Amino acid sequence: MVAGATKQNKKSRTQKRAKRTRRRLKKAALDIFSEKPVDSVTVEEITEKADVGKGTLYRHFADKDEIIVVLVDDAVDHLVERIRDYSARPDALEDMLRHILDAHYRFSVDSKEEFILLFQGKLLARLQADTLEDIDEPYLRYLEEIENQVSTYLSPSIDPMKIRRLACAVAGFVFGFFSFAMIGMNADEIETSIKPLRWVFVRSLCEFLGR
Amino acid sequence: MVAGATKQNKKSRTQKRAKRTRRRLKKAALDIFSEKPVDSVTVEEITEKADVGKGTLYRHFADKDEIIVVLVDDAVDHLVERIRDYSARPDALEDMLRHILDAHYRFSVDSKEEFILLFQGKLLARLQADTLEDIDEPYLRYLEEIENQVSTYLSPSIDPMKIRRLACAVAGFVFGFFSFAMIGMNADEIETSIKPLRWVFVRSLCEFLGR
DNA sequence: CCATAAGCTGACTATATAGTCAGTTTTGAC
DNA sequence: GTCAAAACTGACTATATAGTCAGCTTATGG
Numbered sequence: 053m054v055a056g057a058t059k060q061n062k063k064s065r066t067q068k069r070a071k072r073t074r075r076r077l078k079k080a081a082l083d084i085f086s087e088k089p090v091d092s093v094t095v096e097e098i099t100e101k102a103d104v105g106k107g108t109l110y111r112h113f114a115d116k117d118e119i120i121v122v123l124v125d126d127a128v129d130h131l132v133e134r135i136r137d138y139s140a141r142p143d144a145l146e147d148m149l150r151h152i153l154d155a156h157y158r159f160s161v162d163s164k165e166e167f168i169l170l171f172q173g174k175l176l177a178r179l180q181a182d183t184l185e186d187i188d189e190p191y192l193r194y195l196e197e198i199e200n201q202v203s204t205y206l207s208p209s210i211d212p213m214k215i216r217r218l219a220c221a222v223a224g225f226v227f228g229f230f231s232f233a234m235i236g237m238n239a240d241e242i243e244t245s246i247k248p249l250r251w252v253f254v255r256s257l258c259e260f261l262g263r
Numbered sequence: 264m265v266a267g268a269t270k271q272n273k274k275s276r277t278q279k280r281a282k283r284t285r286r287r288l289k290k291a292a293l294d295i296f297s298e299k300p301v302d303s304v305t306v307e308e309i310t311e312k313a314d315v316g317k318g319t320l321y322r323h324f325a326d327k328d329e330i331i332v333v334l335v336d337d338a339v340d341h342l343v344e345r346i347r348d349y350s351a352r353p354d355a356l357e358d359m360l361r362h363i364l365d366a367h368y369r370f371s372v373d374s375k376e377e378f379i380l381l382f383q384g385k386l387l388a389r390l391q392a393d394t395l396e397d398i399d400e401p402y403l404r405y406l407e408e409i410e411n412q413v414s415t416y417l418s419p420s421i422d423p424m425k426i427r428r429l430a431c432a433v434a435g436f437v438f439g440f441f442s443f444a445m446i447g448m449n450a451d452e453i454e455t456s457i458k459p460l461r462w463v464f465v466r467s468l469c470e471f472l473g474r
Numbered sequence: 475c476c477a478t479a480a481g482c483t484g485a486c487t488a489t490a491t492a493g494t495c496a497g498t499t500t501t502g503a504c
Numbered sequence: 505g506t507c508a509a510a511a512c513t514g515a516c517t518a519t520a521t522a523g524t525c526a527g528c529t530t531a532t533g534g
Contacts, residue, residue, distance in 0.1 A: 087390065088390050088391060089300065089301075089302045089386070089387060089390050089391060090300075091300045091302035091303045092302045092391075168389070168390075171386065172386060172390075174442055174443070174446070175300070175382065175383060175386060175442070176300065177446055178379070178442070178445050178446070179298065179299050179300050179379075179383075180299060180300060180303075188446055191443070191446050191447075192446065192447060195443065195446075195447050213448075213452060213456075216447055216448065216452075217448075217456045217459070217460060219443075219447070220440055220443040220444045220447055220448065220456070221436075221440055221460050221464075223439070223443045224435075224436060224438075224439030224440030224441070224442060224443045224444070225432075225435065225436055225439055225440070226439070227435075227439045227442070227443075228434070228435030228436055228437070228438045228439015228440065228442070229431055229432055229435030229436070229439065230435070231385055231386070231389070231435060231438070231439070232385070232402070232406065232430075232431040232434045232435045232438075233431045233435070234389050235385070235388055235389070235399055235402050235403065235406075236402075236403060236406050236427055236430070236431055237424075237427065237428075237431065241424060241427075245424075245428040245431070248428075248471060249428060249432055249471060252467040252468070252470045252471040253464075253467055255467060255470065256463040256464060256466055256467030256470070257463065259463050259466065260459065260460065260463040
């Protein structure tokens, strides 16, 4: 028992080492991907920033594309966690929509790199679906999360397409607004802009749903 | 006079030849840029599709980056033309906003390649501003066009930042919604989705402006 | 302590590709 | 028709970089 436990612990130390290396690679890749287009990033840039050998990257990932997919998947997980992160379930649909938009905003501030990568990844999902397997899936999962959160307030007989439209509108509004705001405003202006727009957007979404 | 006119005409034929070549290069580049990320496109892919020699591309453009900037500039020109394209100026702000959103939608359908390139270019404006000179400028021009069209309905004393927010919201909504819709809906679903959402979005924008 | 396994490394090779430029073709002037 | 100018060409070179793998370092088991 003791020997077995020791064996497990010791094996775990080797596994921990590998996991640490993998995390360093992912962190380095994410940092660089949020600063330049993913296609112009070289494997060497990633391994140099992670301070590991080039062969190490290929030990953990098939290639650069796999890192991208893995990081997009992680980022969607984190965003979905934010969307789900409410201690008490909001009573009204308006409150839930406001919470969802707030979650996005906080995510864009706290996890700026992932936010930008999600934006890049979604473009790649359109342009490179043939070479980036499964890049769509995290985004569909994300849209479904918004749908699931919203559905609980609606009649079970509501048209699923209408909910899909709403999810695309929410996601599109957040990512779309930020992408233009980044060009035409500074950070303070973006922050003070999002709240008034969010409020009227939430109201119009509720109206769209016929409430 | 006749000799001069003939000289001008003959010179014009050489210029026309060069212009045709330049147009072929731009068309080929646009087609490819709407199918794959611009950074993964090679000069050779462009010149092969244009059916011209590699040296010819360098005779017309400094490099691939210049083609991108030129095409983004052109696309913004075309979109701005669409926004301005009303025989009679809409009477109410709501009508103008609906017209602007409609112009975007028609642009996305009729000039799908330019629409996608604008989307890519805006991401590059964030990530590659250091290597892509002047990539911001067309997007600022585009935001200003929306602002100018809308300003005519508003009090001259209105906060310019409020109009900037509105422009970012309009631009962001259109590009953002489409980018997600492309993943989560088919073309028919997108088309039937845009109109109800447009209506509520217009209403929310008017509310945002305090009308 | 030793043998084996696992994680890691970076020099190296093969391939990709940007950009050049000597040469060809087309156009313009006389 | 000839010569010069302009537009164009694609083989070539220099550089970039993905991916490999023989070898090193660290970890594990007996």
